[in-house]
Amino acid sequence: MHTVERVVGPGFHARVYTLVAQVPPGRVTTYGDVAAALGSPRVARQVGWALAACRDDEVPWHRVINARGTISFRGDTPRAVLQRARLEWEGVRFDDQGRVALAALRHTTFATDLDGVTR
């Protein structure tokens, strides 16, 4: 199915994919952590933007949530439901508030391997 033709377009996306892809299953990370791994904790928005433009099934975008430990969705409810379903399917438990144990599942150990990526 179509492979990703242009993963490395803007460049930023490539790094986001790499970091997110390094997040182990059953674990979650926040946009800020990914942004911080990229070098700037303020680019969290761009991280979300990169994931929004992401159509790569190989990228566990569902493992990326906001700093509140909840799923971020700005009008795309189906997407949030899908994300929660995938996380639950991986073993992530949600509380009554729809939040995950961010303190325990928060993955901040990123190995910036930009070997195969532009750099």
Add this chain to the structure above:
DNA sequence: CGTATGACTTTTA
């Protein structure tokens, strides 16, 4: 090239 928006974060009240 300039303006507007955005799957966010953080600070301050």
Add this chain to the structure above:
DNA sequence: GTAAAAGCCATAC
């Protein structure tokens, strides 16, 4: 604890 405002950078028009 919640609420509102400012900040940051990239994509889209």
